[in-house]
Amino acid sequence: MKKLSILLVGPTAMIFLGLIIFKSVLITFALFYGWLLIVPLFSSIRTTQPKMNLHKQFSRQSIGIGLISGLISLLAIYGAVTLLKETVFDLAALRQLLMDWNFTGNHVVWLVLILIFINPFLEELYWREFMYKLLETKTSITKTVVITSAFYSLYHLVSLVFIFTFPFNFIAVLPVFLAGLLWGYLRYKLQSITAPIISHILADLGIMLVYLTYIA
Numbered sequence: 001m002k003k004l005s006i007l008l009v010g011p012t013a014m015i016f017l018g019l020i021i022f023k024s025v026l027i028t029f030a031l032f033y034g035w036l037l038i039v040p041l042f043s044s045i046r047t048t049q050p051k052m053n054l055h056k057q058f059s060r061q062s063i064g065i066g067l068i069s070g071l072i073s074l075l076a077i078y079g080a081v082t083l084l085k086e087t088v089f090d091l092a093a094l095r096q097l098l099m100d101w102n103f104t105g106n107h108v109v110w111l112v113l114i115l116i117f118i119n120p121f122l123e124e125l126y127w128r129e130f131m132y133k134l135l136e137t138k139t140s141i142t143k144t145v146v147i148t149s150a151f152y153s154l155y156h157l158v159s160l161v162f163i164f165t166f167p168f169n170f171i172a173v174l175p176v177f178l179a180g181l182l183w184g185y186l187r188y189k190l191q192s193i194t195a196p197i198i199s200h201i202l203a204d205l206g207i208m209l210v211y212l213t214y215i216a
Contacts, residue, residue: 070202077206120200149180
């Protein structure tokens, strides 16, 4: 139970250390993605993992559902912020915050690319593959999906508290949780991590389009 708790809370601890203690997006990325990559990799070395069914992973259904759900997420994110940007953002404060976190300068392009192309892979492989498989052996599928979604949402709250104005910073966690439920359900229903990854990539692209349109 102690090990499981550490695995569930670990990513949030990395985000907290990077953003709150070190106040640096670069350090946050190193800590957070290092955890998401190294912990499952170390676990796979210690235990024998069943081979992945590539046909099921890359089926037309998985790819199609991933694209459709992702595009809906992208449009919902961009559309909601476009309509509510004057209410949910304090743009001057947010730009200053990003400068304090070193999310500025020439390396922003690389940070954006990481958030679009690396973040979805590592997050989905951690929550909807590594933690999913670990939890499904201990509890029901429903609880597995809910638990992974809840702890996936938890570390987003750490950053959203500062990005949005109150009470939208707390309300904004709800769509993150719902996205986690959707991707967990797709993982279960399709027995594939491909659909959640594709959907997540497009959702993150929506967030980056918001950044490039209204914040950068």
